[in-house]
Amino acid sequence: MSIISERTQAPSLAVESFAGTLDVLSRILPARLLKPRVAIVCGSGLSTLASSLRDVVEVPYSSLQGFGKSTVEGHRSALAFGLTGEGDGIPVVAMLGRFHPYEGHSLSTVVYPIRVLARLGVRDIIITNAAGSLNPNLDVGTIVSIQDHLALPNLTGFHPLLGPTRPNYPRFLPLSTAYSRPLRRLVFLAAHALRLPRDALAEGTYAWVSGPSYETPAEGRFLSAAGADVVGMSTVPEVLAAREEGINVCVLSLVTNKVVIPEYKSVREEVQAELAGKAIERAPEAEVSHEEVLSVGKQKAEVMKSLVAKLIELIAAEQEK
Numbered sequence: 001m002s003i004i005s006e007r008t009q010a011p012s013l014a015v016e017s018f019a020g021t022l023d024v025l026s027r028i029l030p031a032r033l034l035k036p037r038v039a040i041v042c043g044s045g046l047s048t049l050a051s052s053l054r055d056v057v058e059v060p061y062s063s064l065q066g067f068g069k070s071t072v073e074g075h076r077s078a079l080a081f082g083l084t085g086e087g088d089g090i091p092v093v094a095m096l097g098r099f100h101p102y103e104g105h106s107l108s109t110v111v112y113p114i115r116v117l118a119r120l121g122v123r124d125i126i127i128t129n130a131a132g133s134l135n136p137n138l139d140v141g142t143i144v145s146i147q148d149h150l151a152l153p154n155l156t157g158f159h160p161l162l163g164p165t166r167p168n169y170p171r172f173l174p175l176s177t178a179y180s181r182p183l184r185r186l187v188f189l190a191a192h193a194l195r196l197p198r199d200a201l202a203e204g205t206y207a208w209v210s211g212p213s214y215e216t217p218a219e220g221r222f223l224s225a226a227g228a229d230v231v232g233m234s235t236v237p238e239v240l241a242a243r244e245e246g247i248n249v250c251v252l253s254l255v256t257n258k259v260v261i262p263e264y265k266s267v268r269e270e271v272q273a274e275l276a277g278k279a280i281e282r283a284p285e286a287e288v289s290h291e292e293v294l295s296v297g298k299q300k301a302e303v304m305k306s307l308v309a310k311l312i313e314l315i316a317a318e319q320e321k
């Protein structure tokens, strides 16, 4: 089996199921919710980002052809359609849970919901995730507005856009402006409007790794030396599909942990000191866990939620200009 068919499934299969998915949605949703103006993808532990929407209609992924099931704790499996903002409200759709390749989903399944959102008319997307910090200046709890990515899987052949050319899709997608500068500007204006402290929001580069293991110290050092500020196991495939569909992309990473990059202390010297009867100082060995990731998501849910809500208001105002 070729790399392409093994890794991506036939893209045409997914394309054929759009009609069924859109038909289900058009039967379930009231007209005012059927054309969302902005989409949110909720990262690990961040499904509450959609909890401030009103008049919500939740559509389980299980009722939508082509959607998988999210199996990761902290991810639900439903689309939430609702309104935000004052007056008539701004129609928004939130993905309560995403698919990661490490769960066993093909890359075409991972990005399928993004392609559905495009067909619902979404023009701007806010993709969120939980991420580990590789940059000593980015503390746990910081929100990072992503300006670029480093995707080793893409560079080595695990890429969501592999496959035959399709009509109306670019063969060679440019990515130098993938992370919309106008949207990143609105992120900082939203933070200003909310009077968030300066260090609550930073800018940085996201490294995509396949997971599901967290990074070894050497991998952490490698990604950091290569220019990445945060690392995670999602988002980049969604960004690529969104850009291919012509959607403007904004990514917000919540730093949930520091990637463990200790200074190596020689075990030989430690043993020699021990044998010589000298006192030895052992640094505690740290490990990251998904529980820690979820717990920071929970603690920071409110600030993320208000930032996303304000950002949607600003995006909607721009769309009307």
Ligand SMILES: O=P(O)(O)O[C@H]1O[C@H](CO)[C@@H](O)[C@H]1O
Binding pocket: 042, 043, 044, 045, 072, 098, 100, 128, 129, 130, 131, 211, 232, 233, 234, 235, 289, 290, 293
């Ligand atoms: O990127 P999201 O889905 O927020 O989740 C992040 O958290 C999980 C690891 O704790 C990984 O799936 C990683 O990508």
